[in-house]
Amino acid sequence: MxxxxxxxxxxxxxxxxxxxxxxxxxxxxxxxxxxxxxxxxxxxxxxxxxxxxxxxxxxxxxxxxxxxxxxxxxxxxxxxxxxxxxxGLAPRPTRCACSAAGSTSRYAAGRSTRRRSEPDETTHSAHRSWCQRSRSRRPHQ
CATH class of the missing domain: 1.10.260 (434 Repressor (Amino-terminal Domain))
Structure with a gap:
């Protein structure tokens, strides 16, 4: 915390x-x-x-x-x-806008190894789905 x-x-x-x-x-x-x-x-x-x-x-x-x-x-x-x-450190990563749980996203921070260009809406939609599935698999706190 x-x-x-x-x-x-x-x-x-x-x-x-x-x-x-x-x-x-x-x-x-x-x-x-x-x-x-x-x-x-x-x-x-x-x-x-x-x-x-x-x-x-x-x-x-x-x-x-x-x-x-x-x-x-x-x-x-x-x-x-x-x-x-x-x-002397790199800036802190941003939080994924579609993740209500606040998980840090390589996609949102621009560090994804798969994409070199600006993500389009289809890519972001797929990412948003991934975030939602990830949240549902997390143990409740």
Whole structure:
């Protein structure tokens, strides 16, 4: 279950020169540090929320491993509300418009290996049918 990000999308940190410079320089750790500080969190507090020690977060913010791991970047970015692009990741996939259950769709995200062009209505109709069948096979939660 995803929680609300710790830093709102309207926070002034997103327009700061420091965050923009760190993102341009491909320094995801520096972006994470600036956003953490803008949220008013200490390394200990963020570590507690993230599930690691303050020393591990300090290494991440200084650009040392495990900041090179995509899962670490993505999880910290989601926790803090950082757009993936600012920490050197591809944008988050879109949700399939025809899926009420909200499953991520390779088709809707434009990553389908079968289609290289814009899908036509027939293709989308077939995809919509597939989504509905998939939803009906999922266990109830």
């Amino acid at each position: 995803e929680h609300a990000p710790l830093v709102a999308s309207t926070h002034p940190v997103w327009a700061s020169a420091e965050v923009a410079a760190a993102a341009r320089a491909d320094q995801p750790g520096a972006v994470i540090r600036h956003v953490r500080q803008a949220a008013g969190l200490t390394l200990d507090q963020l570590g507690s929320l993230y599930g690691c020690s303050a020393s591990t977060l300090s290494r991440i913010e200084r650009g040392q491993p495990p900041v090179d791991q995509i899962g670490v970047r993505r999880r910290l970015a989601r926790l803090l509300g950082i757009p993936d692009e600012l920490v």
